[in-house]
Amino acid sequence: MADPTASRHAPEVFRSGVDLRIVFVILLGTVGALAAVMAAPSTNAGLGKDAAIVIAAAVAALVLGLFWWTYRSTAYTLHDDTLDVRCGGLHWRVACRDITRVEYTNSVRSAPALSLRRLRVCYGESGGLVISPRDREAFIEALRRRVPGVGVGPSDS
Numbered sequence: 001m002a003d004p005t006a007s008r009h010a011p012e013v014f015r016s017g018v019d020l021r022i023v024f025v026i027l028l029g030t031v032g033a034l035a036a037v038m039a040a041p042s043t044n045a046g047l048g049k050d051a052a053i054v055i056a057a058a059v060a061a062l063v064l065g066l067f068w069w070t071y072r073s074t075a076y077t078l079h080d081d082t083l084d085v086r087c088g089g090l091h092w093r094v095a096c097r098d099i100t101r102v103e104y105t106n107s108v109r110s111a112p113a114l115s116l117r118r119l120r121v122c123y124g125e126s127g128g129l130v131i132s133p134r135d136r137e138a139f140i141e142a143l144r145r146r147v148p149g150v151g152v153g154p155s156d157s
Contacts, residue, residue, distance in 0.1 A: 008080050009078075009080055009142075009145060009146060011077050011078065011079045012077070012078045012142045013075050013076070013077045014075065014076045014077075014078070014133035014134065014135065014138070014139045014142075015074070015075050015133070015134050016074040016075065016076070016087075016112075016113060016114040016115060016131070016132050016133065016134065017113075017114065017115035017117055017132045017133065017134040018071065018114045018115055018134075019114065019115040019116050019117070019132075021116070022114060022115070022116070026063070026064075026067050027064075030060045030063045030064060031060070033056065033059075033060065034056050034057060034060045037052055037053060037055075037056035038053055038056070040052070066088070069088055070087060070088040070114070071114060073086055073087065073088055074086065074087045074088070074112060074113070074114055076131050076133055076139065078096075078139075078142050078143060078146060079096075080096070080146060081095060081096050081097070081146075082094065082095055082096060083096060083099065083121065083143075085112050085129060085131060086112075087112030087113075090112060092112070092129055094121065094123050094127075094129060095123075096143075096146045096147050097147070098123040098124050098127075099121055099122070099123045099143065099147050099150055100122050100123060100124075100150065100151065101122040101150065101151040101152070101153070102119050102120070102121055102122070102140055102143065102150060102151070102152045102153075103119065103120040103122065103152075103153060103154060104118075104119060104136070104153075104154055105118045105119065105120045105130065106118060107120070107130055109130065111129070111130035111131065111132075112129070112130075112131060113130055113131050113132030114132060115132035115134075116132070117132060117136065118130050118131065118132045119131055119132070119133065119136055119139065119140070121143075140152055
């Protein structure tokens with residue numbers, strides 16, 4: 001009798017690539033906003049300057065904390081039958097049988113991707129999810145092992 005687990009694959013986890021341009025924009029915006037509050041002579045909200053600086057520092061810490069959480073949690077896990085995408089508190093699950101095509105893209109649209117070297121995973125009639133695995137070719141090969149007929153090519157957009 002054939003072993004039903006013989007064709008099963010161990011889950012493979014692919015971390016997101018990280019584009020330093022994205023990190024730079026987040027850090028520059030956060031530090032710039034904090035510096036602007038610190039350099040302002042006074043506030044119009046009736047707060048003292050010290051209170052405004054404390055609030056700005058707390059907001060900056062929150063933004064940096066959210067970025068760190070997103071950085072640490074963004075990953076793409078290929079199981080035998082699903083692709084699980086996690087980014088911060090967000091989670092997507094796509095059935096592998098529904099994946100029809102993978103396209104190379106550098107779209108700047110919001111996505112669970114920390115790099116602009118991206119892949120668009122197309123599924124169903126018109127669904128798609130943009131991701132940025134650090135090693136795109138290894139991700140595509142792992143996907144092909146699970147979905148042998150998946151198309152790979154340049155983006156249509």
